[in-house]
Amino acid sequence: MRQHLPPDDPRFIRIVPALQETPIFQPGQHVRVLERFPLGHYRVPLYLRGRIGGVERLVLPAIDNEEEGFGLNAGVKRHYYRIAVPMSDIWTDYAGSSRDQLYIEVFETWLEAVHDA
Amino acid sequence: MHEQDHDHDHDHHDHDHDHAEISATERPGYFDILQAALEELLNERKLVTTAEIERQIDVLDSRTPALGATIVARAWTDPDFRQQLLADGRGTCESLGITFYDDTGLIVLENTETVHNLVVCTLCSCYPRPLLGLPPEWYKLKPYRARAVIEPRALLAEFGTIIPDDVEIRVADSTSALRFLVLPLRPKGTDDYTEEQLAALVTRDAMIGVVTVKANDERVAA
Numbered sequence: 001m002r003q004h005l006p007p008d009d010p011r012f013i014r015i016v017p018a019l020q021e022t023p024i025f026q027p028g029q030h031v032r033v034l035e036r037f038p039l040g041h042y043r044v045p046l047y048l049r050g051r052i053g054g055v056e057r058l059v060l061p062a063i064d065n066e067e068e069g070f071g072l073n074a075g076v077k078r079h080y081y082r083i084a085v086p087m088s089d090i091w092t093d094y095a096g097s098s099r100d101q102l103y104i105e106v107f108e109t110w111l112e113a114v115h116d117a
Numbered sequence: 118m119h120e121q122d123h124d125h126d127h128d129h130h131d132h133d134h135d136h137a138e139i140s141a142t143e144r145p146g147y148f149d150i151l152q153a154a155l156e157e158l159l160n161e162r163k164l165v166t167t168a169e170i171e172r173q174i175d176v177l178d179s180r181t182p183a184l185g186a187t188i189v190a191r192a193w194t195d196p197d198f199r200q201q202l203l204a205d206g207r208g209t210c211e212s213l214g215i216t217f218y219d220d221t222g223l224i225v226l227e228n229t230e231t232v233h234n235l236v237v238c239t240l241c242s243c244y245p246r247p248l249l250g251l252p253p254e255w256y257k258l259k260p261y262r263a264r265a266v267i268e269p270r271a272l273l274a275e276f277g278t279i280i281p282d283d284v285e286i287r288v289a290d291s292t293s294a295l296r297f298l299v300l301p302l303r304p305k306g307t308d309d310y311t312e313e314q315l316a317a318l319v320t321r322d323a324m325i326g327v328v329t330v331k332a333n334d335e336r337v338a339a
Contacts, residue, residue: 043292065293096270100286
């Protein structure tokens with residue numbers, strides 16, 4: 001996957017990437033899906049809002065599908081993160097192994113860091 | 118653009134009975150008329166041409182589960198290819214000439230002895246169309262979409278797929294730019310199968326993760 005890495009070659013070490021080129025979260029980190037309820041076209045299912053998951057991997061930077069839905073694509077890209085949430089954290093009465101997980105990709109604007117998870 | 122399906126199923130090509138010539142005998146329904154009206158308007162305003170619509174139907178018709186099955190069989194028989202496919206699903210398929218006309222990414226999810234993957238789109242009907250073609254009707258309906266994330270084990274059991282408790286279930290809910298293809302477990306007793314024979318075992322449903330792949334003798338026994 002293409003993402004910004006610090007260059008090995010010292011001639012390129014002074015390159016400063018733009019903010020949205022650098023992922024805010026890293027694999028292994030815990031994140032919370034924001035609990036907000038805007039109207040319109042949104043790509044975060046209701047059942048996941050407010051849930052905490054672990055970042056499994058970063059996904060290639062992409063434009064914001066939600067803005068695009070309203071014709072507001074200004075060409076700015078941010079990262080998607082594929083996160084894993086334990087099924088038993090989503091459904092209190094989940095019938096199945098406690099190791100079962102839900103995996104989903106969530107756009108950066110919908111996540112916040114969890115520091116005590 | 119909303120993903121719109123034309124209303125026929127591609128998975129019953131192997132029926133062995135004759136049927137009457139297909140012709141329109143009933144009055145068109147509300148959505149048939151809506152579609153025709155929209156198409157005519159788009160044409161008239163020169164926004165979308167008939168040729169473009171026909172081309173897109175050709176694009177979709179060229180994508181069938183056989184394409185995905187070929188990829189799966191190759192991954193089973195070629196470890197380097199398998200590694201590439203798992204590392205970069207879309208790039209690996211593109212290197213074979215499979216285009217991603219909808220500009221979606223592809224992650225290939227590998228089933229193992231300890232992990233079983235299931236694919237769903239709870240918000241709509243996201244599906245790895247570039248590789249599998251159109252999704253089955255049930256994939257787009259709310260009972261499947263809701264139950265896949267609420268009670269995947271009970272849902273799988275109704276497909277005849279019993280996942281032992283010590284096998285972790287990973288449900289992939291695809292919500293935007295990514296699509297998912299399940300790389301099923303290669304069935305036991307297929308060591309002497311050719312790549313083509315293996316591909317013939319791989320079903321559409323196995324690549325969504327609702328069933329497992331069975332060898333021919335298992336199918337007879339079942």
